[in-house]
Amino acid sequence: MSTQPVLDATGVAKNYGAVAALRNASLSVLPGEVHALMGANGAGKSTLVKILTGAVRPSAGDILIRGKPLDVRSPAQARRAGLVPVYQEPALIPDLDIVSNLRLTRTPVEPFRNWVRELGVPDLDLDDLARDVPLAILRVLDLARALAVQPDVLLLDEMTAALPANLAERVLDVVRRQAAAGRSVIFISHRFVEISALCDRATVLRDGETVGVVDIEPGVEEKIVELMLGARVDRSRPVPASQVAARQPGEKPRLSVRNLSIGTKLNDVSFDLSNGEVAGVVALEGQGQDELFGALAGSIRPAGGTIEVDGRAVRFGHPADAIQAGIAYVPGDRAEALLMQRSVRENIALPFSARLRNWGPIGSQRERGAVSKAIERLQIDTRAQGEVQRLSGGNQQKVTIARWVAADARTILCFDPTRGIDVGTKQEIYKLLRELAGQGKSILFYTSELEEVRRVCDRAIVIFSGRVVDILPVEIADEAALTRASYGLPRGAAADVGILADAAQKGAGAP
Structure with a gap:
């Protein structure tokens, strides 16, 4: 493996008004290396990736590609420089069919088809609207679209997070082969089993700063967690196994499903x-x-x-x-549940204002009390509460759960x-x-x-x-x-x- 970095970013910072998303982030990636980028939610991982790929302009810092300075002003410019991302959320435009999405990014169709098949989706119809494609398949399509242009550095932000084991294995195998071919991969994941099996080194961010770069070797997980959080994490089960009390004779289950069928999907x-x-x-x-x-x-x-x-x-x-x-539903796709341009409190309070069968004055005192208790109970970071979209992914999911805790579902x-x-x-x-x-x-x-x-x-x-x-x-x-x-x-x-x-x-x- 060459010792000359293909990508070298130093002192990268990004401020959104008074909020510092990045303070002093650095990342150096070698040719043919799978390099993990790790950190707790809100540490700045996604912001750094967006800066490297031209989606966000940095407030400070230097980026070198093969030793030469690069001022990345747009995703298209980053793409021409060989930096191609697959972001945490699907990037295809929902109201366009797949082939139209490919045209927008000038993605060659046949290489895209080949990668889609190799990633485990053999029967894709390019005329399907993106909104009709399941989330896991959308993630595969985003990856295939990136691979089709043969990037020098592939940036994968939680690529396997929405994937089941069979598709995740396909993705990991493709990443290994990219590295073997001399291409570099920046790999963001919270799954240590993937990091240990796939990556060569890891850069760890905490509170917008790079706090360590470690080689991946047996037993490194605890060191990474300490760097990420600044403290040890208790990984034990919160309670002993199976503490559910047996139902009393005649007691009904809370929820009982019998012989449920839905088309060909559920039988x-x-x-x-x-x-x-x-x-x-x-x-x-x-x-x-x-x-x-x-x-x-x-x-x-x-x-x-x-x-x-x-x-x-x-x-x-x-x-x-x-x-x-x-019965309340908490989806994995946070954008599906939240009003991203509304505040934390407005999102949590939705059940209090949306009870269609009970129109009338809202008990504002009760609402405020329940919302405040839920925020405190889940320890939600409300510093950027003017808009939920400014929160980290972890805090956004806390808001989704807090909504139903406050509503006492x-x-x-x-x-x-x-x-x-x-x-x-x-x-x-x-x-x-x-x-x-x-x-x-x-x-x-x-x-x-x-x-x-x-x-x-x-x-x-x-x-x-x-x-x-x-x-x-x-x-x-x-x-x-x-x-x-x-x-x-x-x-x-x-x-x-x-x-x-x-x-x-x-x-x-x-x-």
Whole structure:
């Protein structure tokens, strides 16, 4: 590997009025290197990437490309210099079809098609509107669009955060091959297993400054966490496993799903969710989990089956019906839930002003009290509260959850709520969910990170090909067991291969 950096940024700063998003960030990337960029939410990772790729102008700092100064004034200029990003949120314009999106960036169609197939999407229709494409596939399309122009430096911001294991493996393999071909990759991820398997070095940001550059070697995770947070993080499960009390005779489950079907996506799904329980949902991409949560949240009408709340059959024609029944939805895509140009307090207070069946004066004193308690309880950073879009991703997700904590929702549907969030904020969310369960709330928790199941859930409901194939007690729901079940293999299968063998070896502590 050459010792002459292909990219060398020093002293980079960015101020938004009185708010300093970056103070003194530096990043040096070698040819053929996969370089991790790490830090807690709000540390400045995404801002630095946007500066390097011309989407944001820095307030100070120097950027060198192959030793020559570069004043990056636009994404097009960065692209010509060989710097191409894949941002944390999908970049395709929703109201255009895919081929029109390719024309906008002058992306060659055939190389794009080849990369899409190689990334595990064999049947893409270029005439589909971007808004009709699932989030995980949109992320793959953004990556394929970047790879099609053969960048010298590929910047991936939480690329795998919205992806299930099968697509994530494809992405990681492509990143390895890019590095082997002499191209460089800047890799932002909160998943240490990816960092340790993929990266050569890591630059760590804290509060807008570079606080360390470390080589990736066994046991480096704790050092990185200390650099990120300035303190050690307790990684233990917030509470001992499975503390849900058994239902008393005659007691109804909070939520009961029976034989639920939605088109070809969901088939004959049945399970119960008890008061005081956090039930995990585990599935590979496209196995019906989106449709399940959509039906429970009132945004999708099932074709068959029943949903009961406290023993009473319900039919949701609109999300407002589910909210009226005390069921709230927290999506992984924060932009889907928040009014980005409104304040923190306005976003949290929405349920108080949107009760369609109870028009009349709003109890402003009660509203203010509930909102303030939720902000304090979730420790939301309100320094930039004039607009939620100015908050970090972790604080934005806290606002989404705080809304339903303030509204005292009895059941919360969390769909990958920790996606793209730093380890410290994840721990706070795990603790909050367990506290809510301890107060008798019920939580359905889909996660694309299998290790989260043992940290926060009481059971794991595994869906494969639109059906519930297993329900595992948390005591046996390790990554190997969950991976095996999510591929439709029964417990006690004779042998594992491929990704299953890797997961089994990790679970057994193999090197």
